[in-house]
Amino acid sequence: MLFNHLKRTITSPSMLSFYAIMLVGTYLVSSVIAILGSYEPLFETVTTTIESTIDRSMVMSALGLVSLMAVVGGYLGRGPSAELTEIDEYIMMPTPTMPYQLFIPKYIRRIFRKLGFAFLALLVVLPLVSSSDIPLIPLGVLMACFIVFLEINYLLGSISFQIRSRLERKFKTPFRHFILLFLALVVYIPTLPEVTINPISSLLIPSNAFAYIVMEMTGIFASGLGPLNGLVCLLLGYPIAFLVVVNLVGQDYYERFALKTSNGGNESRISRMIRGEVDFSESRFNDPLMWVFLKDFWSKMRKPFQFWKYLYFFIGIAIALYLNIVRPIWLPPLIIPPELSFAAVPAFLLVLILVTQMASVSALLSFIDEKENIYLLKSSPFKASDIVLAKYFLSLFEVTLTAAPIVGFLAYFMRIEGSFYLLTLVAPLVLIFSATGVMVGAYVPVFTNEPSDPPVPLAFGFPAINIGFGALLMAIVAIYADDMQLVQVMPAFVVVVVLGLLALATFALRSYK
Amino acid sequence: MNSVKSIVERMNNDELIRLARQLEVSLTNRKVKRDLLVETIQSELEEHYRERIPWKKTRLKDPAIQISGLTKKFGNTIAVRGLNLVVRPGQIVGLVGPNGAGKTTTLRVLAGIIRPTEGSVRVNGFDMNVSPLKAKQTLGYIPERPTCYPNLKVREYLTFIAKIYRVPPIDATLRMKEYVDLFQLNDLLDAYIGTLSKGNLQRALLVGIFVRPPPHILALDEPIYGLDPRGAWSLKVLLKKLRDEGSAILISTHILEIAEGLCDRFVIMNEGDVVGKGTLEELLVQTPNAHTIEEIFLELTGGIPGT
Incomplete structure (x- = not known):
């Protein structure tokens, strides 16, 4: 089966192109990050710092x-x-x-x-x-x-x-x-x-x-x-x-x-909702986008994991606020040695990108979690753009929940020059990475008949594309660092990228097998 | 032996060469005439089967399927309650009931996928809990929703199944050809399973069962699902033939026309309970207000709705 899988991959051009994006793209992006900062001194002193x-x-x-x-x-x-x-x-x-x-x-x-x-x-x-x-x-x-x-x-x-x-x-x-x-x-x-x-x-x-x-x-x-x-x-x-x-x-x-499989009651409830067999008359919302949003929200809520996620958010935010406001002496932040200060900003940005990337996995799952229901959703009388937007907004919410406490901890523990301003980059990163997740997730049923199982290039292409956009964002910040044009260029870049990715997701939804 | 000869005649050139290799027929010439190869293979097969009859005729134990006091609970939900069911060799029994009646759960317990909470299941005399391998050896199961490994080709899947059930390679090749022809899968043998339509996938799964030698004990969950009229007809004819040859078949369905045309006896389930069992005539006696299998079904599963 593994052999057949490989054979099918190398004989289908679209799959190969995703592999190419994944391999070449990630390699190039990684090279760009490596050029941005020399990390050798950082690793030279890390031993003594840890010890x-x-x-x-x-x-x-x-x-x-x-x-x-x-x-x-x-x-x-x-x-x-x-x-x-x-x-x-x-x-x-x-x-x-x-x-x-x-x-x-x-x-x-x-x-x-x-x-x-x-x-x-x-x-x-x-x-x-x-x-x-x-x-x-x-x-x-x-x-x-x-x-x-x-x-x-x-x-x-x-x-x-x-x-x-x-x-x-x-x-x-x-x-x-x-x-x-x-x-x-x-x-x-x-x-x-x-x-x-x-x-x-x-x-x-x-x-x-x-x-x-x-x-x-x-x-x-x-x-x-x-x-x-x-x-x-x-x-x-x-x-x-x-x-x-x-x-x-x-x-x-x-x-x-x-x-x-015997207790798969949730799926049928979701299916019924998608089919419209749920009484929405009680709902104040009269919009397909909100229906899909609410359906996803409540079906996520039925998973036990979601409860822990909310608990993590509230406790994490409380601790992060406590640390940043009280600044307890018994838990000091990491002191960056002066000789490492030149590498601190790129390292901080890299951590920021990686943290946001990890948090945005739920965006990738927004379509994958639908499993076979994705075909039902697609055949429902909703516009493809409404479905994509609903998925995107819920992903933004989910990714923010995951990323917010980590960013709070980062703000406290990694205090470097300008870290407060650099932390504002989380917002564009979350906006873009959520859109990438939705786009890649939407493409899964295009490549496979098993919508719950993303092929390797898609699963790996997701972080590869995100790191690429992260590096581009860093480049924009570096180029316009001393220019007020940054406040125009950055939002324009984010809007164009997000809309582009969501348009691709809509296109993917229209081209299912 | 004549049926074997006709299968060989229907084989294409690649299949003939594959079979010739399995029979260790010498293929040293660069070119060989098809008729000559067919004749050689036929004579080799005659020699091969001289000692024993093709598809070794074994007999099933009686009863072939014996479900005693089966109860299956999922948490607090009782899916099947105290089910007793017997299928003897040469019988087709229909397990009929509305959605959620417990039919699929019964077949999953019978197939050894899940264990009963109470009671026992014996297949061909072997207790599924005690000797699962022996019990499963003669059992063929078709699930409610046909599904299979998408990255296997149809031919690979059929060979894989033949190997799992230890069907000798020559028997497997001949039987595969016979049933691939019957279910019109010839053009799809080298297609990936992931690209098959639901009906064709169902055919592939059925051929996977019939690659094994008869007699069969079959547990079929909605077997007609997705088949076109020709496929459905072929399957019904085949099931009746198998029954006449001594196979035992348990079919779960809620398509009553199929049940009526195919089954010798019926077990009607509703919400996990058996609400009626017997032949059509016996069920008509049990439900005096009913005149057809449809009316019996409705009467036993909540009453005939008023018009």
Whole structure:
């Protein structure tokens, strides 16, 4: 299937063009960013800066926390069944194959995709890496170790999911959930300083081994023994975790996925709304754009994740306001050394672009989350432009919710000269990135029959295009820095880009297969 | 053996060469006359099947499908309540009911996708919970919404299924040709599944089931869905033929004309409960006010609406 996928990609010009945009565009943009600032001095002093700010055990505990989150997430979530699709349910589950025989190819496919992403990521950061004089091979090894570490966490989550499923089958008492506490302790206790003080026991669990590799390879808290010990422990841990999952994976793996499709009540409600089978007479709004907006808003609200997002927004904003107003002495902002001040502004802008990019993922999902309903939405008696605008406005709202607290923290922690003015760039970035997300999301059903599964070039093209626009925005700011024309050029640029992207999204909506 | 010979005669040149390779027929000449190749393959097949009859005739256990006291809950919602159902070899049983009656859930439990909350499911004598591989070996399942891996070609999918069910390659090639012809999929064998229409996808899934040797135990969820009249007709004829050859078939549908024309017995479900079962005649006795299968259905699932 992977081979066929590749074959179809290289024989369809539109897909190739998106790949080209993704690869060439990102490489060029990355080169431009690398030219804008020389990052070598920044990396030269970063070791001493980090060593003076935190200690060794904090690195171990922080990475241990990642494993802990994976175990908790696996226990509460869908575990490896999240990789299954409806096609697997209909084609593979009724066949005389064992669940692990389905798990292994699905997992291999996942690894191939991860490697693809890692390769592209390496390509993207190549100019930046060469500008900062970081040796490429160790960076590649570090990235590979990072992937292995993440995969071990995924497998730990899968183990915790299987344990929960098995216990659920045997015990009905709510006390069974105490196992989660036990699992969390098993993963987290070995990361505490009392354990990691012993070099042998410190390598026992993968998060410690990975922390050890990172420290040895970057030179931060390096013991001088070299990364090999950690590498061996990490690479041993991976097949062990994999084989444990393969042995544990059972019918519960199917069951958990099938339950999801059995409880798909939300979709039909959304479908009914799109079909107009919902009484809108109570609504004060009499506009298709608002209907689509409200439908998306309420269907998002029905997802448990959305509640946490709002909670994050309110708590995050409260903390950010507290920090910026009170400026507590017990939490000082990062002090940028004077010798790094020349690199501080480009680095700050880069962080700003990356933060906004991360926050704008929900814009990409605005169309993808529709899944098959996208065809229903398209066939509804709404104008394509109304649908696109509704998606765009809700995306703006969602992206703002995610970005606002982070920007608040950035304003406090990264105080550089002119940071207040630079922070205002978040507004044009959010406006443009949301439009890019909507545009790329709208193109997914043009390229594939599975509107819920964006092809790799689209998923990667999204950040590539955004970084491109981010770099352009930075260039405009640099060119018109001392000119009042900036207040005319910047809004004009943003309006033209946003309208252009939304027009492309409308065009995409009109050209579905 | 005659049917095998006619399948070989209908094969195109590529298929003939593929089959010749599977039979290890020597193909050393740069050119070979089609008639000669057909004749050689036919004689090789005669030799190949000398020891055993094509599509080894095994018999199903009786009952082929046995669902006892099946209850399936999703949280607090009961999808199926205390269902007892038996399908014997040589029978087509129709599982009929309105939307949300529990038909699809019943078939998903039968196919081993989900486990019953209570009760048991036996397929060809094997308990689906205890020996799922043996139970699934003889079972063919067509889902309500036909779907398949979009990046596989039709031929690849059919070969893949034949391998999963351990159909010997020569048998698989011959059976594939037979059913590809029947369901008129010849032109689409090298098409990607993602590009197929719903009807053609349904045909491909059906051929995937029939690539396996009979007798079959089939669990078909709305199998006529998306098929054009010719495809629907072919399927109905085929199902009746399979029944006569000893297969056991459970069909879920709410298209009553199909159920009436195809099924020997009916199980009528409503909101997870069985509200009626038996042959058409038995159901007519149970519902004195009804005269047709449609009226029986309406009577048992909430009453005949007034006009």
